[in-house]
Amino acid sequence: MLPSPHPQHHAQRPFETPHRSPDLSVIVPTFSETPSVGPLIDALKTALEGTHWEVIFVDDDSPDGTAETVRSVAGSDRRVRCIRRIGRRGLAGASIEGMLSSSAPVVAVMDGDMQHDESLLPEMLRRIQAGADLVIASRFCESGSANDGLSQARLGGSRIATWLARRLLHIDVTDPMSGFFAMRRPVFEALAPRLSAQGFKILLDIIASVPEPLRTSEVPLSFRARRHGESKLDNLVAAEFLGLLAAKATGDVVSIRFVLFALVGGFGVLVHLAALKASLALGLAFAPAQTVAAYVAMTGNYFLNNALTYRDRRLGGWRLLWGLVTFCVLCSLGVIANVGVGQLVHEQSHVWWLAGLAGAAMGAIFNYVTTSRLTWRAR
Ligand code: GDD
Ligand code: MN
Numbered sequence: 001m002l003p004s005p006h007p008q009h010h011a012q013r014p015f016e017t018p019h020r021s022p023d024l025s026v027i028v029p030t031f032s033e034t035p036s037v038g039p040l041i042d043a044l045k046t047a048l049e050g051t052h053w054e055v056i057f058v059d060d061d062s063p064d065g066t067a068e069t070v071r072s073v074a075g076s077d078r079r080v081r082c083i084r085r086i087g088r089r090g091l092a093g094a095s096i097e098g099m100l101s102s103s104a105p106v107v108a109v110m111d112g113d114m115q116h117d118e119s120l121l122p123e124m125l126r127r128i129q130a131g132a133d134l135v136i137a138s139r140f141c142e143s144g145s146a147n148d149g150l151s152q153a154r155l156g157g158s159r160i161a162t163w164l165a166r167r168l169l170h171i172d173v174t175d176p177m178s179g180f181f182a183m184r185r186p187v188f189e190a191l192a193p194r195l196s197a198q199g200f201k202i203l204l205d206i207i208a209s210v211p212e213p214l215r216t217s218e219v220p221l222s223f224r225a226r227r228h229g230e231s232k233l234d235n236l237v238a239a240e241f242l243g244l245l246a247a248k249a250t251g252d253v254v255s256i257r258f259v260l261f262a263l264v265g266g267f268g269v270l271v272h273l274a275a276l277k278a279s280l281a282l283g284l285a286f287a288p289a290q291t292v293a294a295y296v297a298m299t300g301n302y303f304l305n306n307a308l309t310y311r312d313r314r315l316g317g318w319r320l321l322w323g324l325v326t327f328c329v330l331c332s333l334g335v336i337a338n339v340g341v342g343q344l345v346h347e348q349s350h351v352w353w354l355a356g357l358a359g360a361a362m363g364a365i366f367n368y369v370t371t372s373r374l375t376w377r378a379r
Contacts, residue, residue, distance in 0.1 A: 022079070023106060024053040024125050024182075027098035029091050030070075030112040032062040035228040037069045040114060041080060047118040051125065054079045056101060057112065058094040061086050066112075090312045091179070091232075092205065093197030099188050108182035109202065115149050115224045116180040123219055124182040133214040135182045136203065137221035138175035149223035154233075161241055168249050169208045173216060176204040180221060187214065196247070198256050198312055199240040200233060208248040236308055239263065260309040261368045264301050272297035294335075295328065302327045302375075310376040323375045330370040338363030 026044060030037075037057070044055055059067040061084055070082040083101060085094065099107045106128050110116040116137065124135040139146035140162065146155055158177060165176050181203050194209040195202070207214070243256035243263075254262075275296040279289035302324050306315055315323045342359025349355065 020052075021103040021105075022052045022054045023104060024048070024051060024121070025099075025102035025104040025107045025185075026053060026055045026121065027095055027102070027107060027109045028055060028057045028112040029094035029098065029109070030057055030059045030062065030066045031089070031232050032064045032066060032229060033112040034062070034064045034066050034069045036113050037066060037073065039227075040112060040118070041073055041077075043114070043118045044121075047121055051122060054081060054102075054104070056081045056083060056098045058083045058085065058098040060089050060094060088312060089314075090197060091200045092195070092202040093312065095202045096192060096195055096197055099183075099185070100192060102185060105185055106182060107185045107188060108180075110180045113226050113229065115226055117221060117224065120180075120219050120221065121182070127217050127219075128182055128184055131215060132217040133184050133187045134206070134216045136173055136175060136178050136216065136218045137180035138173070138178055138218040139221050139223045141174040141218045141220055144175070144220035144222065146223045148225045157238065161238075164245060165204055165208075168245055169204075171204070171207050173207065174218060175221075176207055177201060178203055178221070194252070196244065196256050199244060200237050201241060201244050205244060205248070208244075209252075236311060239308055257309055257372070258368055261305060262364060264304045264309060265364055265367075267304065268297040268301040271300045298328050298331050299324065301331075305371075306376075313376055313378065315376070326375045327371055330374060331367050333370070334363040334367040337366040 028040065041055065044053070057066070057070045057080075059070065059082065061067065067082050067084040070080065074080040074082055081101075083097060085097065095109045099109065106125055108121060108124060110118070110121075120137050124137065127135045138144045139149075140159075146158070150158060161177055162175065165171050177200075179200075179202075183206075188206070191206060191209055195205050199205075207216075239260060240256065243259040246259040247254055247256045272293045276289055276293035279292045280286070284292065305327075306320070306323065338359040340359075341362035342355045345358040346352065346355035
């Protein structure tokens, strides 16, 4: 080996050792947050002065070019990284991927819109280094607050959701819906395969999925008002939240997606009855009226599932139309599965409602499994 011409260049300070990972990775999921990127990185630099840290933005290909903005900063600061995801949406999934991309002993997740107080990070890191597995920045513990950042309606919704989660899932933290928390990375790593990438409620999912309780600690957070852009949470998150509750309350026997699919199906029954009544009123005979009603309900279910159950892989354009065709074909086959099983149970038990339920359940499962593989298959 040739002797190095400038041996002094190899004498590096500990922070510059090429193989050492940072002590803390801050994960920031973003969707259209360009104006906040610069201010957030500056705020992190100030707050984490003296700490060996990095920030990983996980952007879902925002139309406003958030990923490019991050990369332009990353070009001159290697503490800044960017993951750009294409064809996918979702805060939980983005947070999970960001945490999995880190090799630091501690990971933190925070919003990219400056609503979270970055000056809490050193204390959160310190508590983990002192033995906690999970530190939550809580809006609802003593001296925390959410009044600046949440409307009255959101505050009310958040309180109901928190109460439900605490009652149904026996969770005893004050803010299981917080989007700001820090964790020991190996603990997260062990848990990651159990988590759902769907939805917003990553922290709740983590707490509800641990086999043994985590050593948890809370720091009070004053949730700030948003400065730029607007919230990406819409009314559908309420349904998603109920799906997560049901999935966790049944010990993950059902997935969030299946709960949502079943909810849509239940609503479809009402649509079916309404369409049947309307068709009969228009003078159709029963059989054609029932057929019309079935396809009206199917079409309704398709669009609802596309908007809600599969919002993270929503179909659009021609795919939307083709999806409707495959959905209707598969659900028509589902009727055969439904009637077949119903008949079988009826022959065995002669209980009409049991046979009817068994058939309907079989049909729902058939439709769910087949349409998830074909109509909304992951690209
Ligand atoms: N990658 C990615 N993909 N990021 C997303 C997505 C997405 O689909 N949707 C939202 N984000 C990012 C936003 O850009 C922001 O950085 C962060 O996730 C939080 O999203 P907001 O839209 O600002 O959420 P919020 O302020 O209404 O909700 C906050 O409070 C909720 C509880 O009331 C968040 O902290 C939530 O996590 C929290 O549950
Ligand atoms: Mn926000």
